[in-house]
Each structure stands twice: as C-alpha cells, then as structure tokens.
Amino acid sequence: MSKPIFDLVDDLPTSNMTVSLLNALDFAAPGQWQNLVGFVNTIKAVTGETDENLIQQIGDRAVYLYNDRSQGYQRAMWLYQTVDSTDKALGAAALANKVGDSVGFLGFLKNVTPKADKAQTIDLCLKLVTELIAFCQINGIPGDSIGDFVASLGEYSGESMIRMAALVCVDGLLPLGPDFIQRALSSISNTTPQELEKSNTFRNIRDDIPGQDSGSKLNFIGQSFDSVKGWMSNLVANRDLSPQKVATNLQSFMQVADDKLDYVAAFLDVSTNYYEHTGTQTLARRLIERAVAEI
C-alpha cells in the first residue's frame, strides 16, 4: 500500500538541502513560496477554516479522493517522486558538512559528474513533460477551449511557480548557460529515439508520456518544450535571470565556484528533490481545494 497523503504532507522536511535551495531561489519568484508542511496545517492555510469538525471532513474527503486511483492523484505523486534523481545520502552528507552557514560543496566536487549537454537537455525536457502530465492528472483539462486550458496553466503560483523557477535556474541556466532554451531546442531536435531510451528517467516514466513508441514520445517531448519556451524566456527576461545571478543567490547556503556551475548543477541534481517536495505541496493544495468544495 502506498503511503497515505497525510503522512506524505506531514513528513515534508522543514530544513534540508531542498528547502535551502528553494529559499535561495526566492529572487526568481519573489514571495511565491512558503514551505507549508503538515496536512492539517495545509487544510487550514488553503481553506481558512478553523472548525475541527470541518477540518476532519475536508481531510477525510481528501484522503478518499487521493486513494481513488481513477482520480489520478497517486499517478501524479508517483511522477513527481520519480523524476527526481536524488541521492539522499549525498544531500544529508552535504548538510552535515556545513561550514558555518554554508554547505561545503567544494568537498563534493570529486563525487559529482556534470551531465553531457544532451543528457541534461533530456532531463530538462522530461521534467517539463512530467509537469504537464501531472498537471492534467491533478486538475483534468479545465475549461471548454484551448484558451481556457492555457489560462489554467497560467494560474501557476506558489509551489508550482517556485518549481518552474527552480527548473529554469537549476536544470536550465546553471548547466546549459544563458541560452539554454536555444541549446535545448537544438539538442532535442538532434536526439534520436535510441538516445532517449538510454535515459533512466525516460525508462521510468515512458508509459505516462503520450505516443505509441519512443519516436512519437520524443515528438511529444519536443512539442511540449516548444510550447513552453515562450513562457520560460519571459521568466528569464522579467526576472533578469542569468547563471551568475543564480550562483550568487545560491551562495546564501552553499559554497559556489563560479567556473564550475555545471558541477553545482550536478551536485544540486543529486542532493535535492525539489520536484517531489513542491509537487507534494501542489497536489495537497489542489486536493484540499476540491475536497472543501465537495463536502
């Protein structure tokens, strides 16, 4: 049996590498994210209700909805968990090696290997596709038109917004540089289905990606990236994001060597699970919003 939703939300950490990372990225999505943890806390924060009997009803309904497999919530949770390739031992070791207020990343340089551009691009695209699929599993396809659907995507705020900002910063700008969108586009268009199949993440989530075979799944991945590139470049332009700016802000919690940003990205990739962490928060919020409206 999978873990109950209330345990997943209760067990969200209040301080670890992931939380430090997301706090440091506040500059990219100012004020969007507070680390809301605890199932009852989340019910209170999302609904504004304080009556214990009402909180019980909302929570019970959310538990029922989450456990009904036909509703897609467990699939979305699994996707958020699966797309993070965290090595938790490394994250814990990194925190244990804090030097003053800063995580001594330099000592871990020998333990991480930057990914080749193509592998990094595939990871970036798979995370984006995961977001799209998880969105539909959680929310359905809201509204009656493409415009309605795009508007519902535009409602990204809070945990969802910081997740996308982290994706742009940690999986885009840091490893691939300021022109990461163009580089990713050209790289994904030169990727063969056989190369895609070498990705562990792809092999894990392939059944959830639309398409009959790896070739058509690759097309879907490319189209998905293409459809959000405007949104990503707007974020980069509006917040004036650059690899240097990301690196500077990361220094609030870790030692960063400016000439080794690809190593920093590789280190964060294995020592944090920001997709799972914020994905759990997004899912809990939407589940509770539905539960309170249905009871």
Next chain:
Amino acid sequence: MIPGIRRILAALLLSVFLLTTACTAAPPSRFDQAQQESSRQRSGQAVAKDATQGSEFNKFFPAPGGGYDRVYTQEKKGFAEANLKRDGKVLAQLAVSDTTSTPGAAAKFSNSTRQIAGYPAVQIGNSQTAVLVGKYQVKVLSKDPTFTAADREAWIKKFNLAGLAKLA
C-alpha cells in the same frame, strides 16, 4: 550467576524490542479511519461511476466580465472549479459537484432554513455558501477577506442554476 545474566539479557532484549517497534510504528492520525476505509478498493470509492463529467458543468458557471475574470482550475469526473479574479487577485472559488459521490454533502441541505434563487442554501464554516440544485451542489468559497457572504450569495445567483437543474 547464570539466572542473573538471563535477567539482564531479557531486559536488554525487551528494551531493544520496545525501542525498535516504537521507532517504526507511525503515530496514529485522525485520518487513519478514512485511510483504512478508502484503501479497500482501487478505484470508485471517492467518485461514483455514474457521476456527471465535470466538463458538463462548465457552461453553467457565471460569465466573466465587469472587471471579473473567471479561470477554470479543475475539471474531474463529478467536479468542476474556477477561480474568480479581479486585478489578478483570486477573490473566490466557484465550484459545482455531483453529490452522488458524497451523500453527506446533499444531506446537510435537509436542515436548510433558507433559499437562494429558490434552492435550499447553507452557509458552511467561515468561507463557504452553497445551494443544492437537484443532485448538484453549487458552492462559492471566499479566498479574500473582502469577498463577503453577501458576495457569495450574489455569485451563486449568477450561475445558470435553472440550466443545471435540467441536467440533473
């Protein structure tokens, strides 16, 4: 001598046993009962098979305009929801749900002493007002302190309740 060692060993084993079980067992939760009840089957326990698709509800939502935006946020079987926004700020959530899946939700209207637009109405908690239209619950939830109970009632009336009644 030997019985003494046995006693110590027994005490040691017992404390190790207590320690490990105490650490592995999850603390009880107030939601354990719901968890157990809803884990007995894989699907269908939360949403009835014959519940109306959420897409059927969209056309009965209040139209945007007059400075208000309506952004649909969720559409699942038996449920549809939209944010009501003004100047980019979410003021309220508008929702329609099929109470076939949630008999308790429909039952609360039997104690209703008032009506909105001719339908039994209830106020729930600090932030919610709802009416029952046939088997469908229409609910408006305040997400901003400026959006009052009177606002919720006004927006419930802006749904096409008569149309929804025909769907039921």
